[in-house]
Amino acid sequence: MSRNDVLVDADWVAEHGTDDGIVLVEVDEDTTAYDGGHIAGAIKLDWKKDLQDPVRRDFVDRQQFEKLLSGRGIGNDDTVVLYGGNNNWFAAYAYWYFKLYGHRDVRLLDGGRKKWELEARPLTTDAVTRPTTSYTAQEQDLSIRAFRDEVIASIGKKSLVDVRSPDEYAGRLLAPAHLPQEQSQRGGHVPTSVNVPWSKAANDDGTFKSDDELKKIYSDAGVNWDGEIIALCRIGERSSHTWFVLQELLGQQGVKNYDGSWTEYGSLVGVPVAVGDEPGQA
Amino acid sequence: MCGATTGGLSVAGIDTTKEAVIQGRVLRAGSPVAGAYVRLLDHSGEFTAEVPTSATGHFRFFAGDGNWTLRTLAPGATSDRVVRAARGSVADVEVELDAA
Numbered sequence: 252m253s254r255n256d257v258l259v260d261a262d263w264v265a266e267h268g269t270d271d272g273i274v275l276v277e278v279d280e281d282t283t284a285y286d287g288g289h290i291a292g293a294i295k296l297d298w299k300k301d302l303q304d305p306v307r308r309d310f311v312d313r314q315q316f317e318k319l320l321s322g323r324g325i326g327n328d329d330t331v332v333l334y335g336g337n338n339n340w341f342a343a344y345a346y347w348y349f350k351l352y353g354h355r356d357v358r359l360l361d362g363g364r365k366k367w368e369l370e371a372r373p374l375t376t377d378a379v380t381r382p383t384t385s386y387t388a389q390e391q392d393l394s395i396r397a398f399r400d401e402v403i404a405s406i407g408k409k410s411l412v413d414v415r416s417p418d419e420y421a422g423r424l425l426a427p428a429h430l431p432q433e434q435s436q437r438g439g440h441v442p443t444s445v446n447v448p449w450s451k452a453a454n455d456d457g458t459f460k461s462d463d464e465l466k467k468i469y470s471d472a473g474v475n476w477d478g479e480i481i482a483l484c485r486i487g488e489r490s491s492h493t494w495f496v497l498q499e500l501l502g503q504q505g506v507k508n509y510d511g512s513w514t515e516y517g518s519l520v521g522v523p524v525a526v527g528d529e530p531g532q533a
Numbered sequence: 534m535c536g537a538t539t540g541g542l543s544v545a546g547i548d549t550t551k552e553a554v555i556q557g558r559v560l561r562a563g564s565p566v567a568g569a570y571v572r573l574l575d576h577s578g579e580f581t582a583e584v585p586t587s588a589t590g591h592f593r594f595f596a597g598d599g600n601w602t603l604r605t606l607a608p609g610a611t612s613d614r615v616v617r618a619a620r621g622s623v624a625d626v627e628v629e630l631d632a633a
Contacts, residue, residue, distance in 0.1 A: 336585065365570055368568055416579060426595070432597070433552075448579055455611075
């Protein structure tokens with residue numbers, strides 16, 4: 252993998268966004284953003300309604316994912332180009348999710364919706380419909396998904412990269428600051444995890460930094476490039492952004508996203524928790 | 534986001550005794566700017582959160598005690614503004630951008 256295989260820029264989308272075989276997909280934390288205006292030709296996926304099981308805390312299963320993509324008109328051979336607000340947090344999450352179910356060609360629009368808007372590029376409210384397809388998903392690729400037991404077993408062994416803001420990592424905040432802070436879980440982080448906020452990987456306009464800059468950021472934080480890496484945050488979306496950086500941009504193998512993240516870990520009974528700015532001991 | 538109210542954004546539904554709210558409006562030549570991006574940076578300058586402004590130019594954060602920087606990005610303008618937040622209070626801020 253290299254940057255050109257997984258990232259497109261706004262000019263590319265303006266030129267090719269409506270080509271055959273290209274499907275633009277907007278995924279936002281604010282699921283109403285699309286309805287207020289989207290890039291021409293883009294369809295919407297709702298990270299909560301479409302991608303989460305309505306009852307249990309888990310993803311939709313393989314058959315449900317096949318049904319979803321078939322209904323929205325995405326084919327197995329289509330190039331799916333994802334973008335969204337919040338510096339592509341949820342678009343990166345959807346990217347990881349598409350990879351989890353084995354979609355071959357997925358890309359992110361560098362800078363996402365924000366850069367597009369800051370460049371005053373056009374948005375439309377025109378309805379978009381695509382002919383249905385018959386999509387076939389793969390079994391989940393669990394080489395990119397971590398569960399809680401693996402995270403606990405990795406304390407002091409694997410590189411755990413907590414990508415939340417420093418105040419969340421330290422336990423001074425329990426959620427990103429655009430959300431209310433009253434939460435059920437404890438504050439803090441997994442002992443020995445290092446704090447590399449996802450935002451270090453992005454410029455102010457939401458685009459990714461250069462490969463050299465990225466490599467240095469994680470090296471300086473003590474990430475072991477010779478071992479497995481697990482990224483985590485609060486609910487697994489910001490850590491998808493970092494997963495994308497490590498595995499897709501930098502080509503590192505053996506990177507997992509822990510989608511349970513702090514809302515799961517910080518609610519577990521009996522697990523070790525570190526508070527404050529230091530990683531803490533195993 | 535809620536609509537505009539006199540003296541700032543409505544805090545209906547928010548337990549302001551437990552939250553350190555930073556909220557306000559982005560203006561350009563006195564008019565609200567919708568779709569600007571406001572980022573909240575912590576005392577070390579590290580990114581903490583970001584929201585787009587509403588149709589009425591409003592934004593809101595739930596921070597912690599201390600000093601924060603609001604960095605506002607809009608086409609053709611960037612502005613930094615330091616704000617003090619405290620649990621149990623609402624910091625109302627108006628960010629005035631340079632004319633485009």
